[in-house]
Each structure stands twice: as structure tokens, then as C-alpha cells.
Amino acid sequence: MTQVALLGADLPGLRPKLLCAQGDRVGRGLALFHDRANPEVVFVSPVSGVVDTITLGPRRSLSALVIRLEPDQHEPDPTSVATSPDEIRETLLAKGFWPAFLTRPYGRIPAPDAVPEAIFVNVTPDNPHAPDPRVVLRDQGDAFPAGLKAIAHLTSGTVHVCQTPGTDLAAGCGDRIRGSFFPESQASGLSGTHIHRLHPVDQNRSVWSIGYQDVAAIGKLIETGIHDFSRIAALAGPRARQPRLIRTIAGANLQELIREETLPGNHGSPLCVVSGSLTNGRQASWLGRYHQQITLLDDVAPQSRISKGGLMGLFRRTSSQPAPLIPTAALEWALAFGVPVVPFLRALSVGDAETASRLGCLEMVEEDVAAVSMACSSGADYGRMLRHVLDELAEDA
Amino acid sequence: MSLHHHLTAPLIGNNPVTLQILGICSALAVTTTLSTAITMSVALTVVLCLSNGVISLMRHHIPPSIRLIIQITIVASIVIVIDQFMQAFMFEMSKRLSIFVGLIVTNCLVLGRAEAFAMRNPVLPSVVDGLGNGLGYSLVLLIVGALREFLGTGALMGVPLVTTAADGGWFQPLGLMQLAPSAFFILGLLVWLVRAMRPEQVEQPEFRLRTSEDRRP
Amino acid sequence: MTGWTLDPFRMRQRSGWTPARVTVAQLIALAAPVAVSLVERGTPQIAVLLTAVVTCLIWELAFGLIRGRPLSLHTATVALIFAVLVPASIPVWQIVVAVSLGVVFGELVFGGRGYGIVSGAAAAAGFLVFFFTGTELASSSEIMALATLPGLVLLLAGGLVSWRILVSVTVVLIIAGLIQDGASSLPSVAITAVFGMVFLISDPVAGATTNPGRVVFGLLAGVLIVLFDTAAGPVVAPAAVVFASLLASLFAPLIDHMAVALIVRRRRARHG
Numbered sequence: 001m002t003q004v005a006l007l008g009a010d011l012p013g014l015r016p017k018l019l020c021a022q023g024d025r026v027g028r029g030l031a032l033f034h035d036r037a038n039p040e041v042v043f044v045s046p047v048s049g050v051v052d053t054i055t056l057g058p059r060r061s062l063s064a065l066v067i068r069l070e071p072d073q074h075e076p077d078p079t080s081v082a083t084s085p086d087e088i089r090e091t092l093l094a095k096g097f098w099p100a101f102l103t104r105p106y107g108r109i110p111a112p113d114a115v116p117e118a119i120f121v122n123v124t125p126d127n128p129h130a131p132d133p134r135v136v137l138r139d140q141g142d143a144f145p146a147g148l149k150a151i152a153h154l155t156s157g158t159v160h161v162c163q164t165p166g167t168d169l170a171a172g173c174g175d176r177i178r179g180s181f182f183p184e185s186q187a188s189g190l191s192g193t194h195i196h197r198l199h200p201v202d203q204n205r206s207v208w209s210i211g212y213q214d215v216a217a218i219g220k221l222i223e224t225g226i227h228d229f230s231r232i233a234a235l236a237g238p239r240a241r242q243p244r245l246i247r248t249i250a251g252a253n254l255q256e257l258i259r260e261e262t263l264p265g266n267h268g269s270p271l272c273v274v275s276g277s278l279t280n281g282r283q284a285s286w287l288g289r290y291h292q293q294i295t296l297l298d299d300v301a302p303q304s305r306i307s308k309g310g311l312m313g314l315f316r317r318t319s320s321q322p323a324p325l326i327p328t329a330a331l332e333w334a335l336a337f338g339v340p341v342v343p344f345l346r347a348l349s350v351g352d353a354e355t356a357s358r359l360g361c362l363e364m365v366e367e368d369v370a371a372v373s374m375a376c377s378s379g380a381d382y383g384r385m386l387r388h389v390l391d392e393l394a395e396d397a
Numbered sequence: 398m399s400l401h402h403h404l405t406a407p408l409i410g411n412n413p414v415t416l417q418i419l420g421i422c423s424a425l426a427v428t429t430t431l432s433t434a435i436t437m438s439v440a441l442t443v444v445l446c447l448s449n450g451v452i453s454l455m456r457h458h459i460p461p462s463i464r465l466i467i468q469i470t471i472v473a474s475i476v477i478v479i480d481q482f483m484q485a486f487m488f489e490m491s492k493r494l495s496i497f498v499g500l501i502v503t504n505c506l507v508l509g510r511a512e513a514f515a516m517r518n519p520v521l522p523s524v525v526d527g528l529g530n531g532l533g534y535s536l537v538l539l540i541v542g543a544l545r546e547f548l549g550t551g552a553l554m555g556v557p558l559v560t561t562a563a564d565g566g567w568f569q570p571l572g573l574m575q576l577a578p579s580a581f582f583i584l585g586l587l588v589w590l591v592r593a594m595r596p597e598q599v600e601q602p603e604f605r606l607r608t609s610e611d612r613r614p
Numbered sequence: 615m616t617g618w619t620l621d622p623f624r625m626r627q628r629s630g631w632t633p634a635r636v637t638v639a640q641l642i643a644l645a646a647p648v649a650v651s652l653v654e655r656g657t658p659q660i661a662v663l664l665t666a667v668v669t670c671l672i673w674e675l676a677f678g679l680i681r682g683r684p685l686s687l688h689t690a691t692v693a694l695i696f697a698v699l700v701p702a703s704i705p706v707w708q709i710v711v712a713v714s715l716g717v718v719f720g721e722l723v724f725g726g727r728g729y730g731i732v733s734g735a736a737a738a739a740g741f742l743v744f745f746f747t748g749t750e751l752a753s754s755s756e757i758m759a760l761a762t763l764p765g766l767v768l769l770l771a772g773g774l775v776s777w778r779i780l781v782s783v784t785v786v787l788i789i790a791g792l793i794q795d796g797a798s799s800l801p802s803v804a805i806t807a808v809f810g811m812v813f814l815i816s817d818p819v820a821g822a823t824t825n826p827g828r829v830v831f832g833l834l835a836g837v838l839i840v841l842f843d844t845a846a847g848p849v850v851a852p853a854a855v856v857f858a859s860l861l862a863s864l865f866a867p868l869i870d871h872m873a874v875a876l877i878v879r880r881r882r883a884r885h886g
């Protein structure tokens with residue numbers, strides 16, 4: 001592993017104020033940039049090394065900040081253990097663990113002074129190939145319960161630990177930390193489903209969600225003062241030579257990671273590397289900050305694209321406009337929030353934020369509509385449309 | 398704004414029927430034959446010119462709170478005179494048009510132009526505006542009437558142009574043309590045609606389907 | 615951003631219905647009724663079928679070229695349904711006029727399949743009856759009704775027609791049949807109404823799109839069939855089914871609007 005990146009794709013709508021420049025030497029835990037709107041929300045370097053490149057995206061957002069690893073000169077001293085709620089909040093903000101939280105509605109990083117009505121810890125795998133959380137947490141020791149107790153200080157409500165049926169991972173952590181069990185089903189691994197069942201949100205009620213690996217890392221930080229940005233990810237997909245769990249870092253360079261891990265494709269087709277699962281992921285060269293899976297599959301070779309010219313080309317021309325939306329029974333089953341599907345998708349397709357909000361889009365983020373995008377005949381990316389609508393609603397809120 | 402503009406703009410660029418969508422009711426009802434359409438067009442144009450002229454003459458003296466009542470009274474008086482005129486000198490035609498001449502009073506085009514133009518402009522421009530709008534309305538009525546009569550009976554102005562199947566010929570008249578919905582379809586096609594030629598007349602939709610060309614500003 | 619369609623790798627993973635696959639399923643479902651119509655009505659029916667299909671495809675091509683849309687074979691299904699509905703004695707030029715008006719004003723003008731309000735085949739059949747007054751649509755025979763059943767099973771299994779619409783229409787027709795002519799009339803009601811029910815009223819893009827709305831839509835369509843039925847005795851006039859489909863489709867957006875309002879109100883009550 002020689003390179004790690006912080007990606008703008010993980011931080012939609014964020015405008016960074018850079019605190020470092022290309023070529024700077026950075027230690028693990030050093031602040032690289034902060035949110036221009038909320039300067040206390042700091043993003044730190046997960047490794048020691050040198051800032052390789054900084055690429056900005058449209059409207060001065062971040063595209064990618066790449067760090068080249070260098071062997072540690074010295075590890076930063078472990079800081080003292082935080083105990084009080086304010087100290088915990090400050091520590092999380094300063095040490096770069098605040099972005100682990102995402103608000104619901106809107107799916108954004110919370111404001112530094114926000115207090116949610118509840119916090120949802122997602123300890124469910126979101127698809128059959130994702131890492132099994134119980135396996136991952138087995139050798140983390142006390143870090144997970146410590147993390148739960150720490151984040152319980154951030155809210156006055158409950159911390160829901162949403163897990164698959166089995167031993168309660170939240171047992172004995174306190175009466176405000178409750179375990180909830182979700183048997184495996186199509187959407188059981190998504191925080192949206194948990195929140196819809198236990199604490200539905202709208203414009204006036206908001207909760208936060210966080211993944212279990214981040215909670216364990218927070219626990220480790222609070223207990224020992226060591227910041228650990230490592231992550232267990234599952235290597236999966238039809239072209240993975242040895243599907244298994246690997247230990248890596250969020251933002252790791254996927255090309256390096258999978259160098260020895262791929263099977264040759266049939267007919268020599270190139271490799272498509274997806275960060276995340278097939279339904280929820282994106283084709284990328286870096287592991288996303290919220291992703292726990294790397295999927296390897298066949299890509300379409302560019303030469304095999306049929307010529308677009310002539311009359312027959314009219315049949316095969318793919319327009320940039322989505323295909324017609326044909327209401328089918330499969331579509332009705334694909335969205336789990338009690339929302340009438342076709343009116344909702346139509347509202348998203350034209351960007352009608354008001355109707356989408358009335359129908360309940362505030363309960364969802366992109367991953368919740370990924371299944372609908374796969375089931376819908378139109379081939380439209382409703383996740384992108386939802387993000388657009390949510391951004392519009394967030395600005396008006 | 399020149400008089401020439403007032404006269405020619407309502408023909409296509411600002412046509413009262415295809416753009417402003419006024420006066421549709423009579424356009425459906427009286428266009429079963431071309432002769433009734435012509436008569437109605439002439440009647441409406443005369444009423445429009447006269448009413449615009451009279452209202453424009455009185456425009457500074459009409460109190461705003463009761464202006465609609467006064468306008469309708471003026472229009473109704475003119476229409477009654479026209480109706481009596483037609484009953485006296487064109488009895489057959491008046492019977493075919495029956496109540497529709499009297500209903501010119503309620504034609505939104507007349508009141509619309511009175512309110513939008515005659516109340517604020519001098520006499521000569523108002524009369525010319527009335528003439529222009531009347532001509533625009535007449536153009537639409539003539540087209541619809543001609544199509545309906547020809548496709549519905551194979552004749553124009555009562556003169557057979559093609560031999561119908563009933564008389565042993567090849568032309569099968571379209572029964573739908575005798576009914577009002579056909580006027581709706583023809584009007585719709587006409588509006589489509591005009592807006593295809595003049596895209597600036599197309600109203601912007603409230604929502605558009607999201608395509609890749611859309612970007613947040 | 616690459617646009618609002620799915621990334622290519624996710625597009626390739628789609629295993630559910632795409633518009634092309636839906637068209638194929640509908641064509642397969644229509645194969646048996648079309649074959650029966652050809653056998654029953656003989657060689658004139660071939661001319662009817664070919665004219666309808668060619669007219670539809672020409673208009674699809676024209677709109678595809680002018681508006682820049684990718685082509686599909688969907689209008690062929692419109693042509694096939696229309697060909698089953700009309701008798702073979704209709705002159706070819708009348709078929710061209712009716713199909714052109716139906717497919718253009720029923721579907722293509724709005725943006726193609728899924729963007730219109732009424733079913734294209736119902737619009738074409740409606741135009742035929744309106745424009746050429748005195749035209750009678752073809753009534754189904756027992757064999758035709760039986761031939762519709764495999765297609766019905768296929769479409770139901772794939773989720774392409776809503777069972778709620780079918781059940782509510784059937785319930786209304788059964789009740790009306792029992793009241794009017796007694797239980798012995800039900801078979802002829804079923805035989806004459808089934809093709810229109812499956813391919814016109816239950817057209818996925820022409821009906822209501824919410825589940826409670828679909829029940830109301832089916833009830834409305836059933837009531838309209840009973841109202842419009844001018845044929846004496848238990849037999850259902852095919853024109854009744856066509857016009858019931860047209861009128862009910864016009865009400866479908868209103869029905870959906872009310873269903874959505876109810877659902878939203880229930881949500882708000884539940885979430886406090």
C-alpha cells in the first residue's frame with residue numbers, strides 16, 4: 001500500500017478549506033482540511049506520509065487528496081482519555097472522527113453543535129458478500145462497547161444498535177443503548193430501514209447514523225487515545241481470486257490492493273473495480289470512506305461497442321434520457337418505506353422536491369433507492385436524483 | 398406601436414384563439430359549415446370593432462369599480478343590434494346560427510380586448526386592434542370550418558367538390574366532423590402547427606424530465 | 615457527473631424488466647390471440663394486421679428521427695391489439711387513419727410509451743369507431759378468450775398486469791351480470807370482455823399506479839363497461855370495453871392523486 005486518498009465523492013456538498021499543500025509532510029491524525037461552513041469539522045490524514053496531489057472538483061469542492069505513505073518518523077503521542085460529553089465531542093471533532101456520522105434526513109455530516117434525537121449504529125451487513133459484523137467485532141475486544149458508551153454522550157435519546165439476530169452486542173452498555181434485531185432481508189442492512197422502523201424522521205426530527213467499524217475506532221480512540229483508521233473490507237465479485245476479508249484503510253488505492261487478487265476475465269474482458277457493493281457502490285480507484293466491500297467484475301471492452309451509425313444504429317442508440325418507467329409488480333416491492341413507488345419516482349425524475357418530500361424522501365438517502373433503480377425499467381439513477389432533491393430541500397430547510 | 402402592428406400581430410403572432418386561447422366555444426359551435434363560420438366571423442369582427450371603439454371613446458369616464466358591467470352593457474347593445482339586423486336581412490342564416498349570435502356577448506374575446514386594450518388606448522388604435530383580433534379569429538374559424546365541411550360532407554359552401562359514397566362516388570365522409578369534438582381536434586392540430594412554426598409561443602412547463610443536460614446553477 | 619442514468623456496470627447487472635423485455639413479453643402474450651384472429655377471419659385479416667403494424671412502425675420511426683428517441687418495437691404491440699379488435703372488413707385506408715391517430719395522439723406525441731395517458735390501442739379503436747360512424751368492432755369467440763389466458767398467466771406471473779385491476783373489474787362485471795341476466799350469462803360476459811380487460815384496461819402504463827388507486831380504477835372501469843354496453847343480452851360489446859378503458863384512463867391521474875393524498879395523510883398521522 002503506497003497511496004491513500006480522501007475523496008470528495010464521499011462528502012457531497014462539502015466545500016473544503018485546505019490546511020495543507022502539495023508536498024507537505026503530514027503525520028497521522030494531522031488536519032488536512034476543514035469544512036468551510038463548519039470549521040470545527042476537521043478531516044485528518046489517516047496515515048503518515050507526504051501529500052501527493054490535491055485535485056479540486058466543480059465549484060471548488062474536493063475531488064481527491066492523495067497521500068503517499070512514508071514510514072513513520074514518530075507516532076503522535078496518545079492523547080489523554082476523554083470522559084465528559086463536551087470533551088468527547090471536541091475529541092471526535094478534532095481527531096477527524098466527526099465525518100463518521102451522517103444525519104438523517106439529508107445524509108450529511110452533522111453540524112458540530114447538533115444534538116440528534118437518537119443515534120443508529122448499523123451492525124448489519126447490507127448484502128450477502130459484505131463482512132459479517134460479528135466476525136469483525138470478535139477480535140476488537142472492548143473497543144465496540146466503549147465506542148457505544150462514548151457516542152451515547154452525544155445524544156439525550158437512545159443509541160439503537162441494529163444487528164442481525166444473535167447475541168446482543170449492546171448488552172450491558174447502559175440503559176440508553178439498546179439492541180434491535182433485523183432478520184436478513186432485502187433492505188435489512190440499510191440504516192434507512194432501521195430508522196424507518198424505530199424512529200422515523202422528517203423536517204423537524206433528525207437522527208444520526210454511523211457504521212460499526214467507526215464505532216469501534218471511536219472506542220479505541222476514547223480508551224487508548226490511538227487513532228486507528230484501518231478498516232476490514234470484503235473482497236468479492238466474480239473476478240476475485242480469493243474472496244475474503246482484508247484489513248486496509250479507508251481511501252486505500254484499490255489498484256494496488258487487488259494487484260494479486262484478480263482472476264483473468266472470459267474473452268479477455270477488462271476489469272471493473274467497484275468500491276462498495278454492486279447495488280450501492282461506485283466504480284472507483286479508491287476505497288470509499290463509508291464502503292466495506294470491494295467488488296471485482298467484468299467490464300465491457302470498448303471495441304465491442306456496436307457502431308452507432310445508420311438506421312440500425314437508431315435501434316441501439318442509448319439516449320441520455322432515461323427509458324420509460326413501466327409500473328411492474330417488482331417495482332412495488334423494491335421500495336420498503338410505505339411510499340407509493342411510481343408517483344415517488346416520477347417526482348424524483350422531474351426534480352419535484354415538494355412532492356418528493358411529502359411522499360417521504362426525507363427518510364431516504366441514495367443507498368435506500370439503489371434497489372429501486374435496479375428494478376426500474378427506466379434505467380435512471382434515482383440515487384443521484386434523490387441527492388439532488390435532498391440538497392435542494394436541505395438548502396431550503 | 399403602429400396601427401399596422403395592431404392589425405397584423407393578431408393574425409399569427411398573437412392569435413386570440415391559438416395563442417391566447419380565447420373564444421373557443423363559438424369556434425366549436427358554428428364551424429360545421431363554412432358559410433356559418435364566415436357569417437360568425439364577420440359578425441364578431443363588426444362587434445369587436447364597434448365595441449372597442451365605443452369603449453375607447455368612453456374610457457376616461459368609466460368608473461373602475463363598475464367597468465365590467467358597463468362594458469358588457471355596451472357589447473350587449475351592439476350584439477342586439479347586429480342580431481336584429483341579421484334577422485331582418487339574412488333570415489335563413491340567422492336561423493342556422495340561432496343563439497350563437499346572441500352569445501357573442503359572452504365571448505371572452507370581446508370582453509378580453511375591451512379590458513386589455515380599449516380601456517387604455519385611443520379610439521383609432523382600439524378599432525384597428527378590434528379589426529386585427531377579429532381577423533385573427535376569422536382566420537381560425539375559416540380554417541376549421543372549411544376542414545369540417547369538406548371532410549364531413551365533401552362540399553364547400555354547399556357546393557359539392559367530390560362525389561360522396563352515398564352518391565356512388567369514392568369519398569366516405571367522416572361522420573365525426575359533424576360533431577363538436579372534431580373542432581377540438583382540428584384546433585389542437587392548428588395550435589400544434591402554429592407553435593411548431595413559432596416556438597416562442599410554447600409555454601414553459603413547470604417541471605422538465607431530468608436529463609444529463611440539467612445542472613444545478 | 616455522467617448523467618441521470620445508471621452507471622454502466624450497474625446497468626449490466628439489471629436482471630429485471632427493461633422496456634425491451636416488457637415488449638417481448640407482451641408480444642408473446644399477444645401471439646395466441648393474433649393467431650386465433652388470423653385463423654377465424656381468414657386472409658383479409660392478414661392485410662389488416664400488416665397495415666396496422668407497418669403504419670405504427672412508420673410513425674415510430676418518424677418520431678424517433680424527429681425527436682431523437684431510440685426506437686423500440688413497442689408500437690407493434692399496439693398494432694397487434696388493434697388488429698385483434700377490428701373486424702377484417704374494414705377498408706385499409708380507414709385502418710391507416712385510425713391507427714395513425716391512435717398511436718400518434720395516444721402515445722408518441724407525449725413522448726412514447728409510459729408518457730401518455732391512454733392506451734394507444736384503445737385510442738386507435740376509439741378513433742375508428744368515432745370517425746367512421748357505424749363501424750362495429752369484432753367480438754371475441756370462445757377460442758379467442760381461451761387464447762388470451764396463457765398470455766394473461768404470463769403477464770400476471772411477470773407482474774406486468776395488476777391483479778387488483780383485474781379482480782375489481784371482474785367483480786363488477788359478475789355482479790352486473792348476475793343482476794341483469796342471472797348466473798347463466800356469466801360465461802358470455804367473460805368471453806367477450808376478457809381480451810379488452812387484459813390488454814386494454816390492465817395496460818400497465820394506462821391505469822392507476824398506486825395499489826389502492828388500482829382497485830378504484832378497476833371498479834370504475836367495470837362500472838363504465840356496464841354503462842356503455844349497448845349490446846343486447848349478456849354479451850359485452852367490445853366498444854364498451856374500449857371506451858371504458860379510455861375514460862377510466864383519463865381518470866387515472868385523479869384517482870392516483872387522491873390515493874397519494876390519503877397515503878400522505880396516513881403517514882403524517884402515524885409519524886406524529
